[in-house]
Amino acid sequence: MKNRRVIPFLLLIPFMLVTAAVIAAVINVIVQGLGYIKAFGLTTFTLDYYKEVLKRPDLVQSLLVSLKIAVFSAVFASVLGTLVCAALIRCRRASGGMLTIVQMPILVPHAVVAVFTVALLTQNGIIPRILYAAGLLHNYSNFPDFLYGTSYTGAILAYIWKEAPFVAYFTLALMKSVGETLGEAAENLGASPLRSFFDITLPMSMPAISQAFLIIFIFAFGGYEVPLLLGATLPKAFPVATYIEFQAPDLRDRPYAMAMNGITLILSALMALAYALLMHRMMKKRGVRA
Amino acid sequence: MIKLSIEDLQVKLGKNVILPDISLQVEEGAFISLLGPSGCGKSTLLKAIAGIYPASKGTVQLNGREITDLPPHKRNVVIVFQDMRLFPNMSVAENVAYPLKIRKVGAEQRRSEAEKLLSDVQLEGFGDRRIHQLSGGQQQRVALARALAARPDVLLLDEPFSALDENLREGMRALVKELHQKFRMTTILVTHDRQEAMSMADKAAVMMDGKILQYDEPTEIYHHPADEHVAEFFRDCVYLSGSVEGGVFRTDGRIELPLGIDDGTYDVMLKAGAVPEKKEAE
Numbered sequence: 001m002k003n004r005r006v007i008p009f010l011l012l013i014p015f016m017l018v019t020a021a022v023i024a025a026v027i028n029v030i031v032q033g034l035g036y037i038k039a040f041g042l043t044t045f046t047l048d049y050y051k052e053v054l055k056r057p058d059l060v061q062s063l064l065v066s067l068k069i070a071v072f073s074a075v076f077a078s079v080l081g082t083l084v085c086a087a088l089i090r091c092r093r094a095s096g097g098m099l100t101i102v103q104m105p106i107l108v109p110h111a112v113v114a115v116f117t118v119a120l121l122t123q124n125g126i127i128p129r130i131l132y133a134a135g136l137l138h139n140y141s142n143f144p145d146f147l148y149g150t151s152y153t154g155a156i157l158a159y160i161w162k163e164a165p166f167v168a169y170f171t172l173a174l175m176k177s178v179g180e181t182l183g184e185a186a187e188n189l190g191a192s193p194l195r196s197f198f199d200i201t202l203p204m205s206m207p208a209i210s211q212a213f214l215i216i217f218i219f220a221f222g223g224y225e226v227p228l229l230l231g232a233t234l235p236k237a238f239p240v241a242t243y244i245e246f247q248a249p250d251l252r253d254r255p256y257a258m259a260m261n262g263i264t265l266i267l268s269a270l271m272a273l274a275y276a277l278l279m280h281r282m283m284k285k286r287g288v289r290a
Numbered sequence: 291m292i293k294l295s296i297e298d299l300q301v302k303l304g305k306n307v308i309l310p311d312i313s314l315q316v317e318e319g320a321f322i323s324l325l326g327p328s329g330c331g332k333s334t335l336l337k338a339i340a341g342i343y344p345a346s347k348g349t350v351q352l353n354g355r356e357i358t359d360l361p362p363h364k365r366n367v368v369i370v371f372q373d374m375r376l377f378p379n380m381s382v383a384e385n386v387a388y389p390l391k392i393r394k395v396g397a398e399q400r401r402s403e404a405e406k407l408l409s410d411v412q413l414e415g416f417g418d419r420r421i422h423q424l425s426g427g428q429q430q431r432v433a434l435a436r437a438l439a440a441r442p443d444v445l446l447l448d449e450p451f452s453a454l455d456e457n458l459r460e461g462m463r464a465l466v467k468e469l470h471q472k473f474r475m476t477t478i479l480v481t482h483d484r485q486e487a488m489s490m491a492d493k494a495a496v497m498m499d500g501k502i503l504q505y506d507e508p509t510e511i512y513h514h515p516a517d518e519h520v521a522e523f524f525r526d527c528v529y530l531s532g533s534v535e536g537g538v539f540r541t542d543g544r545i546e547l548p549l550g551i552d553d554g555t556y557d558v559m560l561k562a563g564a565v566p567e568k569k570e571a572e
Binding site: 195 | 389
């Protein structure tokens with residue numbers, strides 16, 4: 001009997017060790033960002049590094065670029081993913097081969113997605129070539145320049161391609177069960193399938209969709225490799241700029257990088273908090289515990 | 291006049307034939323019950339009438355018009371589901387008014403009709419509540435009000451009382467009968483409860499293994515079961531509804547039993563042997 005109680009805790013030890021390491025790293029980031037690194041002779045706590053980071057125009061630009069990538073990626077991936085999810089359910093393809101195809105982008109690493117995007121979307125990439133061969137494009141240079149520009153369109157497209165299926169997969173189980181019960185009831189009462197979807201199935205699927213939105217937002221906001229491989233030289237995405245700062249030759253500049261990490265952490269935490277509050281309100285109204 | 295006419299209906303789910311060949315006629319304004327053990331296909335038949343399950347053969351006609359290939363939302367045949375399926379993202383009144391909203395009824399009229407229907411199901415003043423604030427019995431009544439709001443040509447009740455406590459069930463049955471009298475809506479009740487089927491309906495269809503074995507008035511089914519399966523289904527007990535006045539139980543004037551118990555409505559249960567066995571009579 002005694003063993004039975006102990007075993008779950010023993011099994012949790014590896015997980016708890018990893019969690020402890022993550023928490024230690026976060027504390028380290030926060031402490032160093034506040035200017036305390038004893039090994040480098042920095043021993044006073046100060047907010048100056050945060051202030052200076054937020055005063056540097058290039059870093060503010062970087063922050064805005066990362067926010068833009070996060071917002072556009074999360075919004076478009078969520079909308080597209082929800083549509084794909086609804087289509088899969090409507091066509092009774094919520095399991096089997098079609099779902100596997102939809103799931104594939106989830107399995108592809110982000111760096112590989114970035115390479116795909118380059119192969120497809122550069123001005124002499126696969127898509128411009130197809131368009132040219134089809135006579136739809138007179139000149140390769142007429143193809144819009146998605147990559148390496150300050151608009152970060154390429155990075156956003158890469159995130160959408162990879163994350164829309166994630167939204168679809170993440171939402172599928174909930175949307176299917178809502179559609180088969182409440183959605184069916186709405187249609188039975190006279191609502192067209194489209195109306196039933198927008199009145200009932202979609203609002204009732206929002207917990208899953210908005211959770212997926214939050215995950216993508218925070219992931220794209222802190223994403224490094226995609227904007228590095230597909231974005232402009234300036235402004236850099238915030239995590240890219242952070243890494244460059246982290247590699248600064250003078251170790252005494254380390255707190256700048258850590259302050260930047262701190263900013264990423266704080267903004268992500270604020271997003272998560274806003275989400276939690278929103279969900280709590282919504283769930284309370286429906287009498288479901290979030 | 292025939293309201294609903296089902297001819298040679300076949301329903302398949304995947305490769306399984308659930309209903310091989312069903313025919314059923316329901317008179318305008320009638321209250322009929324579909325009775326049978328669970329898994330006999332009665333809920334499937336209900337969903338096929340509502341268009342949720344497509345027919346692979348046969349026809350369904352409503353008011354003389356064929357609706358076999360019509361999608362569910364164009365049929366005006368409304369189900370009160372066993373699990374109620376109220377919309378948690380709407381208030382009680384919004385739930386009841388939802389069919390009216392679909393039919394583009396103005397906000398003011400929607401509100402007053404929802405209030406009227408809520409009072410019909412004895413839920414005055416509950417309009418602003420959320421669904422989760424209601425008890426199971428109250429939710430069932432909201433589901434009923436919402437179905438009535440759609441003014442369906444045929445109202446389908448899919449074991450609507452089975453999720454309720456025994457004491458609530460009786461009240462709901464009385465309410466459903468009362469509403470049927472008031473709205474005169476053609477109603478089909480699905481149940482596996484013999485007493486419920488026989489006491490509530492003008493006619494009952496006994497179903498087994500996807501087939502209707504007998505479709506007749508309840509007393510006919512009691513006294514002249516079509517075959518041994520129907521007889522078997524009723525064999526172990528039979529209920530007689532009635533009331534006790536002055537210590538004497540009476541049921542539609544035919545049976546009188548001096549029991550000496552408190553006045554009120556009662557069901558008398560007769561155990562095995564009460565049903566004449568046709569097999570032997572033949």
